[in-house]
Amino acid sequence: MTAIHRFQIPDYLNASSPVEYRRGKRENVRLFVLDRKRERTFHSLFTQLVSFLSPGDLLVLNNSRTIPSVLKGRLDGKNIEVRLSRRLSDDEWEVLIIGGKCSIGNVIEFPAGLTARITEMKKNSPLSKLAFSKESLELYHIIYQYGEPIRYEYIDHPWPLDAYQNVYASVPGSVEMPSAGRALSWKMLNMLKRYGIQIAYLQLHAGLSYYGQNRWPVANEHPEHFHIPAVTADLVNKTKKNNNRVIAVGTTVVRALESSVDGCGKVEPQDNITKLNIQKSYSLKVVDGLLTGFHEPEASHLDLLSAFIDENFLIQAYREAIDMGYLWHEFGDMNLIIPILEQC
Template identity: 60%
Template sequence: MMSSARSFQVPEYLNARTPAEYRGIQRDHVRLMTLDTVTGECTHNFFNRLDSYLVAGDLLVLNNSRTIPAVLKGKRGRQIIEIRLSRKLSDKEWEALIVGGVVTVGEKIDLQGGLTATITGLGAEAPLIVLSFSKSGLDLLEIFYRYGEPLHYEYIETPWPIEMYQTVYASVPGSVEMPSAGRAFTWRLLNRLKEKGVNIAYLQLHAGLSYYGNDRWPHPNKHLEEFSISAETAGLINKTKKNNGRVIAVGTTVVRALETAVNAEGKIEPQKGLTNLYIQKGYPLKAVNGLITGLHEPEASHLDLLSAFINKGLLMKAYKEALADGYLWHEFGDMNLILPMSERT
């Protein structure tokens, strides 16, 4: 993790605890900081003016993974157990985090709806474990939606409903954390972009846990996430690149998926699979030209990925400007567009 990422702190009052809708504004009225990757120029606007930075022939690639209620409460004897789902392994198996207490392989946890979960092994990295549920497929997903709660971290004090953790275009259930870079989009804004000639494509990357608690974060090279890129989306991206258009990823999840799927010739290949791709300073981006993302905390590996787009000194200068200007952090916060503005035609 880049050392300069730790050179700033986000004060408590800049942690966005409340969705935009509950702050009296529309989703797309959050603020937007733009960064020119060529000149380093930093400007400020609102997200509903995104169309003023994009041109006909640009392509936005969105992650339409839908957030599931990933927090389950159960009992192990008399002890209350909190399960945080992380990654689906099969129709009945998930990697998960058990919050509090010591876990033993073979133990069973009783959950609501007549569901039980058995600890069958260790996950890809500590402290994750593997759970095998007594139900599978749609029956299991229905239990999650009926009894589960959306995952939220300490800076969120209100139990917001699952709808607040969805993008408007989310359609394929599987993420345990909202792919939050797309939260600020509204259908009105998307339609306005299309009318301007900006194209839209979708893929899925099911986001896993980004934080394990107690100052523990996933190891960048062990953080496996499932993704799927259709032939239609691959074709749109390859056509855009052939026509010298800009491919703009909406979220670091989209960057990881596309950079995993790009071949040696720079073309995207349709595929499904897992990615543990870790992108940092010096990584040769072959699939994407720009990025729409939120504002990331100092410890997040997302900042390493951002430094593949723009000089980290310029990035940290802009972040300090955002702090001084009162930008809001995290999934309900403000947005950042990182793009070579000089390439606009």
């Protein structure tokens, strides 16, 4: 997808700190709106999100909670870093190991007497499989006690875990923040409800989005666990039946909803794993709009965005966002891609 890689993000547009430390409140970010119907752009504020929505529209949020997924350990007397990527069982995780050469059978030592043995090293992926010496709640207790949130090079400070949580996050499991909902405060959510916007929740536990050294996950080789409750499936199906818009808050929500559609075009409640690869050739079956952040040129998220709008318009819009000084990454500004109704 070469067309999607025709832009570069200047370093000064990397949001390095949470907006509430800069501007007082989470919702004090900008909103760049792309009209799917007429390929127009609008510059606004996130607090004006309701101006682009209509009563009866449905916002679907991912309430997966971010865990402190970076563990510092020792292997053969050397310091290494383990980044959790995906939970496989009560005591097994896929992980990214940074800072040392590893082999199957090696044992990594962590604080509090926790150890982990390398049981598999994937051939076409930088990920390995670890079997920990503790499991379930005991393992999570140590992860929360000694782990840290993932912090990429554009972050200039070790911000607390709360900075990487959405206010409505309730189900622990994401190793990176599902950051599309970060700007949604309880005040904004209540205001949207008063306006007649419906709110529903699902869970998709986000895995690592970047492996370092210019290595990125391939969507169809990047399984993620998701859960769609019956109440959410019903709301989505009723919204579609009433010809209102279903708006995903985050690419994780798009992936979960589009993975749960049956042969009749209805969303089914389920607990499952998705490997769905959404790109420009994919015909969206459920989701009408997307609220998201701004994505790196190498990220597979951009392939997903091209299922919503023409990729040439997407590149043009991203260049416009760069010219207008929008901020990137989890602490940055927001992007709404939606078919805008006439009254907007």
